[in-house]
Amino acid sequence: LAKTTQPISMDSYEGQEVNITCSHNNIATNDYITWYQQFPSQGPRFIIQGYKTKVTNEVASLFIPADRKSSTLSLPRVSLSDTAVYYCLVGPSNTNAGKSTFGDGTTLTVKP
C-alpha cells in the first residue's frame, strides 16, 4: 500500500483558495487517490476521488500530474467551517478500498 506524505498543518483565511498537496511516490498502477475531511469526534467525510489529470465536483478539485506521484486538493473560497483535518488516501478502487492506510493528515485552520 502506497505511503502518503502531507503537510502537518496549514493556515488560511476566509475566502481564500487552499491547496493541499499529498506525495505518494509508490503509487501503483491500479491505485486511486481519495481525499477525506474529518471534524473532531466525527467520521471522515468523502470529498473527492481521482485517478489522473483533474477531477472537479461541487466542493473541491483534485489535480493529479501525469506521473501520479503527487496530488493536490484545491478548496475554493474556504470558510471557517472548512477547518478540519484532511486525509489523502491512495489505494485500489475495489472492495479493498478500505485497506488504504490513513496518513497523518493535514490540519487546516481557517481564520476570519
Added chain:
Amino acid sequence: GAVVSQHPSWVICKSGTSVKIECRSLDFQATTMFWYRQFPKQSLMLMATSNEGSKATYEQGVEKDKFLINHASLTLSTLTVTSAHPEDSSFYICSAVLVGLGLTYEQYFGPGTRLTVT
C-alpha cells in the same frame, strides 16, 4: 448520498464488561465493511475487514478474540469489544464500500462511537 450509521454514538462501560457497536449502511448494500480505531490527535488505524457471510480479517496486532466482528447481513456489521479495559477507550469508526456506476468504489464512514472504559 450514501449514509452509514453507528450505534451507539457514545458508551461508557466498566472494566471487564463487553460492549457491542453496530454499523449500518442505510441506503445501500455493502458486502465489505471496515472497522477503524482512532486515538486522540491521531490518525485512523484499520483494525479489521468485515465481509458479509464470512469471517473477518484482522490487521496485525489486533486481537480477534477481543474484538469480535460479525457481518450478518449486507447492511449490518457489529464490533464487540470483549472484557474491555481502560486502554480500549477510543473512538471506533466503521466504513462501508459502495460500488457505484462504472464500478467506482467509494468508501463511506459512519459517525463514530466514543467508547470510554472506566
